[in-house]
Structure formats: structure tokens, C-alpha cells
Amino acid sequence: MPAPRDWTDTHLDDWLAVLPHLDRDIEGIVTRAKRLTDHLRRVKERSLTETGLERHEYETLHKLSGRGGRATPSELAADLDLAPASVTGRLDGLEHRGFLVRTPSATDRRRVDVAITEAGTTAWRAALDRLGDEEDRVLGVLSAPERARLSALLRRVMAEVERS
Numbered sequence: 001m002p003a004p005r006d007w008t009d010t011h012l013d014d015w016l017a018v019l020p021h022l023d024r025d026i027e028g029i030v031t032r033a034k035r036l037t038d039h040l041r042r043v044k045e046r047s048l049t050e051t052g053l054e055r056h057e058y059e060t061l062h063k064l065s066g067r068g069g070r071a072t073p074s075e076l077a078a079d080l081d082l083a084p085a086s087v088t089g090r091l092d093g094l095e096h097r098g099f100l101v102r103t104p105s106a107t108d109r110r111r112v113d114v115a116i117t118e119a120g121t122t123a124w125r126a127a128l129d130r131l132g133d134e135e136d137r138v139l140g141v142l143s144a145p146e147r148a149r150l151s152a153l154l155r156r157v158m159a160e161v162e163r164s
Contacts, residue, residue, distance in 0.1 A: 008032050040134065047130035053123055060090045061099060061116060061124035069116040072105075076114065099123060 008031045012024050048058055063079040064071055071079075077087040091114060094100045099120030105111040116124070139147055 006032075008035065036138070039138075040131065043134045044127075044131050047127045050130065051123055051126045053127055056090055057094055057097075057099070058124065058127050060087075060094060061120050062128070064100065064114060064116050065121065065124055069121070071114050072111060073114060094120065 008028055011031060012022075012028055015027065016022055016024065045055070048055060053061075059080060060076065063076055067075065067079070073084060073087050073091060076091075077084045080087065080090075082090075091100065091102065095102060097119075098117060100114055100116050102112045102114050105113050142150065
């Protein structure tokens with residue numbers, strides 16, 4: 001059974017009339033990848049709105065969670081590719097909302113440690129779960145072997161991107 005047509009098929013038909021040498025597969029891959037990324041970005045923004053998180057709050061909680069829930073402000077600045085002063089402002093807001101706590105370091109009195117709170121984990125997971133549900137829904141049309149194959153193909157493409 002052939003796959004149903006999508007928006008990109010019509011886009012390709014239109015452009016092939018103008019650019020007959022256009023590689024339908026390459027244009028299809030690039031266009032579909034962009035449209036999927038745009039869709040997931042909109043879902044993420046909606047999930048942040050629904051959970052009451054700002055994008056910068058989610059990003060900070062996400063990086064902090066990825067470090068096991070604890071980090072120094074310098075580590076977060078490096079992870080977020082931000083100036084330390086920018087991270088301080090983010091941490092102030094998140095601490096005010098009860099999403100993290102800052103405590104003096106047990107090993108270095110000049111340093112503070114940042115730890116995510118239960119409320120911070122709950123807020124971050126709520127947004128993350130909404131996005132994950134949509135990723136599961138969208139990619140659920142593929143079988144497990146198809147998803148593995150798609151992932152392997154994209155890995156090859158990204159390895160080339162990252163190499164250059």
C-alpha cells in the first residue's frame with residue numbers, strides 16, 4: 001500500500017515544474033525534516049505554556065536534570081553556552097519559583113551548588129512528557145525496525161555534518 005501524500009509531495013510537484021532537475025528525494029528529506037522540527041518546536045512551546053514554564057527556565061532545568069539534578073553555576077553556564085551573569089539571572093528566577101535551591105559548596109566555600117527541587121523536577125517533567133508523548137505519537141506510525149533504520153540513516157547524515 002503506497003504511503004499517503006503529504007504537504008511536501010504537493011510542494012515537490014510545484015517546484016519540479018519550475019526546477020526540473022531538482023532531486024525529489026533530497027528536497028523531500030530536507031523539507032520533511034524541517035516541517036517535523038517546526039511541528040515539534042510548536043508542540044514544545046505549547047507544552048511550556050501549558051505547564052507555566054518559560055523556554056529559558058525549561059532549558060536550565062533540563063540541563064540541571066541532565067547532570068543528575070546538581071551542578072555549579074559555571075557548569076550550567078557552559079552547558080547553556082551563556083555568560084555566567086546570564087545564568088545567575090536564570091537561577092534567581094528559578095529559585096524564587098521554588099524550582100531549585102542554591103547552597104554553599106561542601107568542598108569549596110567560594111562556590112555554590114545548585115540543586116533542582118521536587119517542584120522543579122515536576123514542572124520540567126510535565127513539559128518534557130508532553131513533548132515526548134507527541135514524539136511517540138508521530139514516530140509511532142513506524143515500526144521499531146523502521147525507527148532504528150531511520151535513526152541510523154540520520155546518524156550517518158549528522159556525522160557528515162559534524163565532520164565538516
